[in-house]
Amino acid sequence: MKNSPRAISRITQPLKNFAQRFAYVGLVVAAFGLMMLGKVDALLVERFRAQVTDAVAPILDALSRPIATVTEFIEQGQELVALREENTRLRGEVVRLLQWQTVARQLDAENQLLRGMLNYVPDPEASYISARVIADTGGAFVHSLILNAGVRDGVRKGQAAVTGEGLVGRIAGVGTRSSRLLLITDLNSRIPVLVEPARTRAILAGDNSDRPRLIHLPQGATVSPGDRVVTSGHGGVFPAGLPIGVVAAVSDSGIAVKPFVERNKIEYVRVIDFGLTGILENPPSARPDTPAGRANGGRARTGWP
Amino acid sequence: MTGSFWHRLDLTARRSTPAALTVLLVLINALPLHVPGMARVVPVLPLMAIYHWAVFRPELMPTYVVFLIGVLHDALWGTPLGVSALVFLAIQGAVAAQRRFLAGKTFTIVWLGFVLVAAGAAVLAWILVSLFHFAIVDARAALVQYLMTVGTFPLISGVFLRWQRSLLQTE
Numbered sequence: 001m002k003n004s005p006r007a008i009s010r011i012t013q014p015l016k017n018f019a020q021r022f023a024y025v026g027l028v029v030a031a032f033g034l035m036m037l038g039k040v041d042a043l044l045v046e047r048f049r050a051q052v053t054d055a056v057a058p059i060l061d062a063l064s065r066p067i068a069t070v071t072e073f074i075e076q077g078q079e080l081v082a083l084r085e086e087n088t089r090l091r092g093e094v095v096r097l098l099q100w101q102t103v104a105r106q107l108d109a110e111n112q113l114l115r116g117m118l119n120y121v122p123d124p125e126a127s128y129i130s131a132r133v134i135a136d137t138g139g140a141f142v143h144s145l146i147l148n149a150g151v152r153d154g155v156r157k158g159q160a161a162v163t164g165e166g167l168v169g170r171i172a173g174v175g176t177r178s179s180r181l182l183l184i185t186d187l188n189s190r191i192p193v194l195v196e197p198a199r200t201r202a203i204l205a206g207d208n209s210d211r212p213r214l215i216h217l218p219q220g221a222t223v224s225p226g227d228r229v230v231t232s233g234h235g236g237v238f239p240a241g242l243p244i245g246v247v248a249a250v251s252d253s254g255i256a257v258k259p260f261v262e263r264n265k266i267e268y269v270r271v272i273d274f275g276l277t278g279i280l281e282n283p284p285s286a287r288p289d290t291p292a293g294r295a296n297g298g299r300a301r302t303g304w305p
Numbered sequence: 306m307t308g309s310f311w312h313r314l315d316l317t318a319r320r321s322t323p324a325a326l327t328v329l330l331v332l333i334n335a336l337p338l339h340v341p342g343m344a345r346v347v348p349v350l351p352l353m354a355i356y357h358w359a360v361f362r363p364e365l366m367p368t369y370v371v372f373l374i375g376v377l378h379d380a381l382w383g384t385p386l387g388v389s390a391l392v393f394l395a396i397q398g399a400v401a402a403q404r405r406f407l408a409g410k411t412f413t414i415v416w417l418g419f420v421l422v423a424a425g426a427a428v429l430a431w432i433l434v435s436l437f438h439f440a441i442v443d444a445r446a447a448l449v450q451y452l453m454t455v456g457t458f459p460l461i462s463g464v465f466l467r468w469q470r471s472l473l474q475t476e
Contacts, residue, residue, distance in 0.1 A: 020368070027372040028394050034376070034387030035437060045386050052380035056332060064336050071339040135381070136337035136344045140446035141434045142383040143345075146335070172383075180383060187438060208443045210342075264341045 046173045053146055054175035060134040061148050068267060126239055129154050129271040131161075134178070136263070143186040143208060145169070147269065150177040154273055158237050161269040166243035166260035167191075167231060168269050181269065184244065184259060185212050192234040193244060195227050204229065204244060204257060211248055211256035223247055229257050239274050319472050323365045324374070326468070327354040330461075331378050346449040348457040351378055352426060355393045356419050356458075357465045359400035360407050362473065371397050384430075385437040392426045392433070399425065412459070412466075419458050427451040 038045045079086070114120075131149035138144050149155050151174050161168045161181050169189065172182035182189055189206035195214065200221045202214040214223065227247040233240025248258035330350035338347070351374060358366040375390025382389070399422055400407065407418055427447055435442045 024368050024394070024398065027368055028391065031372065031375065031387040031391040031394060034379075034390065035385055035433070038386045039437070049380045049383070049386070052377065056381065059332055060335060063332065067336055067338065133337050135335035137335045137382045138344070138384065139347060139349060139382060140345055140444075140450045141430070141442060144383040145337070146381075182383075187440070187442065208446065210345075262341070263344055264337075264339050266337075267339070 049180070050173045050175035050178070053173075053178045053180060054150065057134060057146070057148060057175070057178035060146065061132070064132075064134045071267075127154075127273045129273060130268055131155070131179070131271055132268055133181075133266050138186075141187075141208065143169075143183040143189075143206065143263075144172065145181040145183065145266065145269075147179045147181055147271070148177065149271065150175045150179050152176055155179045155271050156273070159274070160231070160238045160242060160272045162242060162272060163261050163266060163269055165262075166245065167238075168261050168266060170237070171271065179271075183263065185210060185263070191238065191244070192232045193229050194232040194240075195221075195223050195229055195247065197227070198222075201232060201234070210263075211258060212245075214247070214255040214257060217255075223250060223255055225249060239272060320365055322468065322472060323354070323358045323362065323465075324370045326465070327351050327358070327366075327374055328377065330354050331374060331381060334378075335381050345446045346453050348454040349450065350457075350461060351389075351393070352396065352423060352454055353419070353458050353461040354465070355396050356400060356422055357462050359397045360404070360415055360418070361466075361469060363397075363401065363404070365473075366397070368394065368397065385434065388430060388433045388437070392430050395429055396422055396426055412462075415462070416458060419462075420455050423451060423454055423458075427454075 034045075129149055131147035131153070133145045134148045135146035137146060145168075147155070147161075155171055155174050157171050157174055159171045161171065167184060169181050169183040169186070170191075171179050172188075173180040184191060184204060184206055185208065186206045187208045189204075189212070191204045193202055193204045193214070194200065195202055195217075198221070200217060200223060202221075202223075203216045204212050205215045206212045214229070217223065225247050229244045229247065231238045231240055231242040231244060243260055245257045245259040245261075247255060249256045330353075334347065334350045338344070355366070355371055355374070371393045372390050375393040376386065378384075378389040378393075379386045400418075403418070407415060410418075427450070431442060431444055431447050
């Protein structure tokens with residue numbers, strides 16, 4: 001029998017097809033396996049994610065710079081156009097804030113006095129780590145940012161990240177030089193909050209929309225649109241009193257909160273190093289992606305010094 | 306004819322560009338654009354690349370490369386690991402099954418094919434993410450994201466077609 005190339009290919013072609021199909025099915029199974037692994041060992045997947053993010057962080061850092069420059073340029077142009085109106089608005093604001101300043105000074109003095117009388121233990125001093133946003137990721141299903149600061153800069157998992165306006169989110173994973181910031185709007189975000197002015201306790205739960213919702217309110221609590229929402233500090237993960245947003249709407253489907261921070265405007269964030277580990281490192285069996293979720297009970301201030 | 310060492314190196318370099326470009330798209334996809342509301346509905350760029358190469362030059366996009374790009378995409382985006390990998394593999398499989406129909410058709414037909422395939426991909430991603438979280442995830446953003454992806458396809462695919470003609474046809 002002559003081994004012509006055609007005869008060989010007649011034998012090898014089905015084999016090759018079979019091998020290809022086998023590889024395809026194998027990879028599909030592997031993808032399912034990865035999803036299962038993510039469910040079973042979230043920490044392992046998180047570490048892998050951090051390593052991948054670390055590896056591409058310098059590229060993202062470099063690529064995101066020109067975009068930031070262009071954005072800045074456009075913003076400057078817009079500001080120039082609105083300069084007069086802005087000026088009038090700010091003058092009014094200054095007058096209003098001066099009154100507030102007087103009030104704040106009085107309250108501060110009074111507060112100092114009362115603290116002295118009560119031997120009040122002050123909150124630990126917080127230090128800040130500034131980081132640049134190098135990626136805005138997740139599309140429709142995840143709300144997270146990637147920062148160009150990691151373990152070497154002092155960023156730890158669970159720390160709160162803020163901008164001048166208020167709370168942005170919490171560090172969900174850290175690599176050596178990059179970290180992932182889970183926004184308060186993400187499905188996995190649960191933050192213990194207080195609703196002013198009655199200081200009603202609640203949990204702010206993200207649902208992948210722009211407006212996170214308040215859940216687990218105490219019976220009979222009333223919340224109305226315009227109420228400010230701040231972190232409560234329960235669970236010892238976040239410092240207390242960080243502004244988050246205002247109640248935007250109260251309806252049958254829930255209480256929607258409009259965050260102060262606009263996602264698209266975040267260029268830099270400050271990560272707060274509060275010296276607390278709180279509940280994040282206490283129960284090792286706790287689900288790592290919703291640490292604050294189980295913090296509303298009586299176990300407040302677990303990790304306080 | 307195998308040619309010299311340099312010729313083969315050149316060929317390998319050219320042939321690896323589709324995968325390299327797709328990886329680049331994954332990275333570009335993650336960049337902060339600072340456009341209001343954009344982050345949630347930003348078009349899924351690698352999706353288009355996977356489809357494009359599966360239609361025009363499937364031999365340049367081996368299955369394992371598609372899988373790895375999917376894993377990279379998941380790792381970077383924060384979606385459950387394996388979701389994008391599975392979606393990308395499904396796209397490649399779907400195109401491979403319909404290749405005889407898509408081969409040699411006009412660009413409009415290829416685009417229409419993408420409209421269907423991307424719809425399937427969006428639904429699959431939504432189902433997988435919902436299953437992963439044991440919750441019904443809000444699908445409105447995913448719908449807008451799908452429309453954005455379908456709308457951007459001619460742009461990305463056009464660039465790839467040019468790339469294909471200038472760099473890959475000289476083999």
